[in-house]
Amino acid sequence: MINRIIRQIQRYKGWFGGAAALCIFLGLYIGLLASPPDYYQGELVRIMYVHVPLAHTSTMAYSVLFFGSIWYLWKRDPLVDNMCQASASICALFTTLALITGSIWAKPTWNTWWTWDPRLVSFTVLLLILGGYIMLRRLVDDPVQGGRYAAILAIVGGIDLPIIKFSVEWWRTLHQPMSFSTRGVSISEDILVPLTLMSIGCWLLFAYMVMVRTQILYLTDLLHAKKGRFLSQTHFSQTTP
Amino acid sequence: MPFFKTIRWVVWKDLISEWRTRETMSSMLFFALIVILVFSFSFSMDQDAARQLIAGIIWVAFTFTGIIGLGKSFTSELQNDCLESLQMCPAPKGAIYLGKVAANFLFMLSVEILLFPLFVLFFNLDVIEAVGTLLIIFSLATLGLAAVGTLFSALTVQIRAREVMLPVLLLPLAIPVMIAAVEATRGALSGDPFSFYSQWIQLLIIFDIIFTVVSFWLFEFILDS
Numbered sequence: 001m002i003n004r005i006i007r008q009i010q011r012y013k014g015w016f017g018g019a020a021a022l023c024i025f026l027g028l029y030i031g032l033l034a035s036p037p038d039y040y041q042g043e044l045v046r047i048m049y050v051h052v053p054l055a056h057t058s059t060m061a062y063s064v065l066f067f068g069s070i071w072y073l074w075k076r077d078p079l080v081d082n083m084c085q086a087s088a089s090i091c092a093l094f095t096t097l098a099l100i101t102g103s104i105w106a107k108p109t110w111n112t113w114w115t116w117d118p119r120l121v122s123f124t125v126l127l128l129i130l131g132g133y134i135m136l137r138r139l140v141d142d143p144v145q146g147g148r149y150a151a152i153l154a155i156v157g158g159i160d161l162p163i164i165k166f167s168v169e170w171w172r173t174l175h176q177p178m179s180f181s182t183r184g185v186s187i188s189e190d191i192l193v194p195l196t197l198m199s200i201g202c203w204l205l206f207a208y209m210v211m212v213r214t215q216i217l218y219l220t221d222l223l224h225a226k227k228g229r230f231l232s233q234t235h236f237s238q239t240t241p
Numbered sequence: 242m243p244f245f246k247t248i249r250w251v252v253w254k255d256l257i258s259e260w261r262t263r264e265t266m267s268s269m270l271f272f273a274l275i276v277i278l279v280f281s282f283s284f285s286m287d288q289d290a291a292r293q294l295i296a297g298i299i300w301v302a303f304t305f306t307g308i309i310g311l312g313k314s315f316t317s318e319l320q321n322d323c324l325e326s327l328q329m330c331p332a333p334k335g336a337i338y339l340g341k342v343a344a345n346f347l348f349m350l351s352v353e354i355l356l357f358p359l360f361v362l363f364f365n366l367d368v369i370e371a372v373g374t375l376l377i378i379f380s381l382a383t384l385g386l387a388a389v390g391t392l393f394s395a396l397t398v399q400i401r402a403r404e405v406m407l408p409v410l411l412l413p414l415a416i417p418v419m420i421a422a423v424e425a426t427r428g429a430l431s432g433d434p435f436s437f438y439s440q441w442i443q444l445l446i447i448f449d450i451i452f453t454v455v456s457f458w459l460f461e462f463i464l465d466s
């Protein structure tokens with residue numbers, strides 16, 4: 001018996017993928033070709049249409065992981081654990097891409113690849129926590145125990161990330177104020193339309209990727225359970241009618 | 242078993258086994274000595290440079306030695322299946338956690354108090370007026386490290402590559418403690434008025450409260466199997 005939610009995912013995930021492709025295509029077209037260059041940054045501003053949505057999506061992905069982990073510790077639903085595992089690795093992907101595009105953008109505007117800006121530091125720490133999460137899952141032999149441990153790490157990390165951001169912000173402002181604030185310009189419609197399209201596109205892409213990955217993880221676990229390798233057999237108890 | 246009695250017994254058990262083996266404290270002390278020596282070789286500091294860097298050096302040494310102590314806290318339970326006895330023990334799991342935090346806090350703080358005179362000696366620090374404030378800062382930061390560290394020590398003890406995973410998981414989460422402890426220590430050592438760095442002490446207190454409560458709640462899910 002395959003879980004009802006997995007069947008729903010199988011039926012509807014294509015729509016999410018298609019909508020994500022459409023939004024990202026339109027957003028990239030308007031952002032990279034149709035919209036005017038920025039008054040201050042010129043053509044350089046165009047990387048914003050890629051960078052900002054990626055960064056937003058990675059914070060959203062971590063909140064999915066955070067609340068999913070609380071849900072998992074509470075209800076012990078193995079499907080939620082699969083979803084957490086899926087969103088962690090995809091969150092790591094989006095965070096890495098956000099850091100790389102941010103670095104590329106920082107070189108011409110701030111004249112440096114890297115600076116100890118609070119946002120950069122907290123994204124790097126986010127990436128470190130996600131790396132720890134992915135490593136932790138691989139190092140525990142019992143998958144149920146691994147899911148529980150990973151959920152604990154995700155919850156502690158989720159509570160810690162705002163404190164990290166806050167403390168780094170405090171630390172930097174006491175030492176040296178940020179010398180550049182190029183984004184202080186109020187956003188006009190020319191920027192807002194492609195930015196919104198790209199954000200929605202990235203969110204949909206994240207949802208689509210999580211769906212596919214959750215499905216794969218769920219089916220892998222189910223296969224192991226059927227082969228009898230899985231001593232706890234949680235998936236059986238969840239799925240048999 | 243009542244809650245506070247359990248805490249007392251866990252602390253007592255850890256202190257007795259430490260007194261009989263002297264394993265944790267001695268390894269922490271020797272490691273910390275080596276760290277101090279490595280730092281003094283690698284920077285070759287004069288008086289001014291020392292004053293700039295010393296707060297960071299102190300906290301790198303304290304954090305790394307703390308991680309050694311935290312790791313030992315639960316690996317020592319692996320002998321004779323003590324960990325399983327703790328899991329099966331009909332005591333509240335939160336009390337076991339608080340007992341372990343208290344024991345780790347005591348080990349870490351005593352090593353710090355033993356080491357600090359060596360820092361004063363090797364780096365020619367002038368600390369007479371600041372001793373009281375420094376003790377408060379050390380206690381608060383050590384409590385924060387012990388609160389998160391005990392949780393992750395219990396978590397990593399049952400997985401493969403535990404010696405590597407404890408610092409990998411713990412250090413990113415301990416960043417606020419590190420920043421606040423270094424800034425407060427620097428302020429206290431350079432003789433600034435208290436109001437200049439009291440905000441960092443507030444941050445330490447907030448971190449301690451949040452993470453003691455959160456870890457207290459999450460610890461149940463680690464020992465539960």
